[in-house]
Amino acid sequence: MNHSALTHQSSVCYHCGDQLSTIKLSYDDKDFCCVGCRSVYQLLSENNMCNYYAYNDTPGQRVANSGHFEYLDEESIITQLINYKDEDNTIVTFYIPSIHCSSCIWLLEHLYKINAAIFSSRIDFLKKEVTISYKHKQVSLREVVQILSNIGYEPLISLQDVVKEKSNSVNKQLIWKIAIAGFSMGNVMLFSFPEYFGLSNIEKEFQQLFAWLNLAFCIPVTFYCAKDYFTSAFASLKQRYINLDTPLALIIAVLFIRTAISTLLHTGPGFADTLTGLVFLLLMGKWVKQRTYQHISFDRDYRSYFPIAITTLKDHREKPVAISDIAVGDRLLIRNGELVPADAILMKGDAWLDMSFVTGEAAPQQKVLGEMVYAGGRQMGEAIELEVIKPASQSYLTGLWNKDFYKSDLKKKSFNDRIAKYFSIGVFVVAFAATAYWLWQGDSTKAWSAFTAVIIVACPCVLALSTPFTLSAILSVFDKKGFYVKNTDAVEQLADLDTVVFDKTGTLTSTHQSAIVFSGNLTEKEQLMVASLLYNSSHPLSRQVFKSLNPYRIYPIVKYNELLGRGITGVIEGSVVYAGSVRGLAQPIESKEEAGVHIAIDGVYKGCFSIDQQWREGIFPLIKSLEDKYQLKVLSGDTNKDEQMLKSIFSADAKMAFNKSPQQKLEAIKLLQQHGSKVMMLGDGLNDAGALKQANFGVAITDNINNFTPGCDAILSGDHIGLLPRFIELSKDGLKTIKISFAIATAYNLIGVYYAVQGTLYPLVAAVLMPISTITIISFTSFATRYFARKNGLR
């Protein structure tokens, strides 16, 4: 069955860059792999937009058959989607997953060439969003989406778009604070310089002016920029527990009070430079920590999987209705490839539902009339009618997300918060000891200055900085290797695991690199006949089989007929050829492969093309290297047909469980955690969503980062799954780096404390010591991370 030796690998599709099979379509002297690609090219060339192909070779992506957009004519749905509307203009923002290169930017920003009513379109490349302004009197929203879809950039309009949450404002406020702190720091430094170099007598009169100015700059820094530290410290003290913000708030307060007192009483320079510098650096650390991937969402739930609207039937008329407005008793019309949005009862039609996203079961399930159909299934056949029995928000599927017990008691304290307690106690002991000593000596001024100086010098600012800097450096090493971790806290979790749980389908196996195998017998002529038949179908499975057959000629076909959801037939060279599912066969046959493409010629069963699931590359070494250090487990929603195979990869003590529902997976993870295990879960689909959320560290495996992934702590691209042990090693090294930098910082602090307890800490020393220790730590963490990344082969 292998024709690859005969393949001419000379040319690729002008639009999408896929390998051309021997049969190709041509237009304008250019070759295309399919009608979809050719029609995009035709549309672009008609509108004089061939520049699209000038900026990059083969910038296009294969056009999937687009859905129905009737719902975009509904006024109630339009108002939920658009950003702004006035008498003439409408502005709308779409998320378009297929944006990937500069050609995309060029094309989508020149939409006005296709339709002049679209007068502006702007791309945010990293977010993969396009903001379109159009005249709604001349073009409707539906037409705009249709245009995007026709040129191969169909926007992803999901229920999530309607319930957009704006999280950007928090980040923006932080930037405001950093700006003010940085501004104040710069000015304070300027006015402190004369003090550093010593003042001559004439300059003494300016000392007061500078001191007052410095105090003025300290006020916004303390009361606006550092506000969060005070609120956080108060909140933690109320709960009788010390976090890292507690000593920080204390230091900021002490610095401000000392500066204010020395300014008011003219007792020399204050600590304005230290205060503003400290707050600025702390906020920088916070910002580094908050930075995250704009183009990846880690908090997706069922809403981004669900469409925004569905067709309902009322008085025998089709009407699109928003998912949120579906009521009990509504009649829904679900077409081929559409999703069942709510738990419902089958009323009409032949339902074959692909529940793989919900249950992990690969084969579609048949439902009979009157049977319950759960939300999340995708219809694979003719259109069916359903009657809703529960609103979308209360379905079985959505119930998986609305459980509130997820992780609540599992939040592990980070290294910082644990150390903060001992650190604070240590500082207080030293500070009070110094104060007591000077009071005993009868020098109350020195006692006060020693007390405050110890607190200032023993600043845990390095702790607050080394963690975000180290961990975010590790994050950027990870993301170059296709491993996207949600935030820096998650990296700490990654270092502290002892159990790894795998899902099977889509995680251990790949849906991407599947091989087509044929069981049965076909002559060469029959192969060509089958290929000629499949040539006419746009079904993904047909295309895959067609590619594997790679025919050198195509026979003409008559009486071509597509049996929706079953297969295709046609008369080729005088014979009736059927290709499709087992259900479409004339006589039923015994077959273990339900999902394959079955072939019958003139009513005689010939065999079946099935897709052999391939183990992901790198799985075997991955399991071998994890085996020693971790307890491994397999939780599959699928049947146990691959158990023997799995047993040969995993060692004997690895536990395996099959036929698990999403709920059971979640329970299994919980059980492990109750026995004290720290669990990493690797999964891919919605059926793992509960388990991914429950696990201490949930990793979603995906072949395409832009695809849907359920809510998780990290997204890992399937090609790089073999690197997982190295990722874990690096996160452990990261924690080591943080601990070493803590030791370095303590050494600096001890020098400072030596002066501080004597009550002779001059502000200049504090002002110099703090930046030096900060620079040392930041450069140490970045060098250490580079070193460890290289050691683990991730660079």
Next chain:
Amino acid sequence: MNILYFLVGCSVTMALIFLGAFFWSLKSGQHDDVYTPSVRILFDDETDIPESDKDHISD
């Protein structure tokens, strides 16, 4: 030396103006997307490029 009072005032005012300018740019969304403009500026204005000498700008 009294001129210093004036100069200090000037320097603080100038600094405040720049801070204000930064806030204005932040508010008007100039920092929202810092990647796309760098690509956009490389596009040619004219669309009538002969097919033969199309230049490849890779991203």
